Amino acid sequence: MEDERAVRLFEMLILCLLSTVLILTDGCGADCPPGTYGDECDTNCPAHCRVYVAEDVVYCDKTSGRCHEGCIPGWYDDTCNKQCSKNCMNNICNHKDGACTSGCKAGKSGTFCEETEEGHTRQATETSAGLWAAFFHITGLLVIFLPLFAIYKRQQKNDCIQKKFTTTCCDECSAVLCTNEEVPATGTALFSVPFVWYLPVMHMEPV
Structure with missing residues (x-):
């Protein structure tokens, strides 16, 4: 009898403890x-x-x-x-x-x-106009300076051959400009001195 009573008391104690835990944690994490x-x-x-x-x-x-x-x-x-x-x-x-x-x-x-399409169109048009303006500006400069530079190089070659020509070749001219044929005199080089000084980006030495 005493053993059964002890077991029942132990079971009641366990149930009380479980009830207490459930009450304290009710709803936690749910x-x-x-x-x-x-x-x-x-x-x-x-x-x-x-x-x-x-x-x-x-x-x-x-x-x-x-x-x-x-x-x-x-x-x-x-x-x-x-x-x-x-x-x-x-x-x-x-x-x-x-x-x-x-x-x-x-x-x-x-x-x-939140942006208006009109604003996008205007911005795109202005950007395009700016690019075209830059393109035409650069193209115009090339059209002006490239022919002048070509004339200058040809005149420089002629002057070099006339002044430095020998029976063997141009002793003091660049090998690129040297030929074995004497070129008839064409007069003073039109662009030989002044034009070189206006083309510093070409890194040429004045004649």
Whole structure:
């Protein structure tokens, strides 16, 4: 009899301990009922959370209130408290960052559809005009200076051959300019001295 009584007392003690633990930890780590969150599960989930279709209820994180199923159309962010741009097509945007995922309404452009297409067109036109102006400017300079440079090089060659020609070759001229044929005199080099000084980028020495 005493042994049975001791066993029963021991079982009652275990049950009391288990009951105490359950009371102290009641609800810890458990999810809140659908549509609520918070330590006491007494706060409603954000109004713009998307409904979990399979159960027709709203679920959100117990601690932060983050919508588990994302947001309804027109809203974004973790708690769906930010509104999509009014210029998003069909009022649809990414529920994370608000980017317009279905395009923009007429006359708008950009990731968030906040830029006007007219502004983009004007900027593109101005950029294109600037590039064409630079192209024509450079082309004009080449058209002017390349023929003059060609004339200068030819005159320089003629002058060198006339002044330095010998029976063997041009002893003091560059091998590129040397020939074994004497060129008739054409007069004083028109561009020999002054033109060289106006072409410093060519790194030529004055004749």
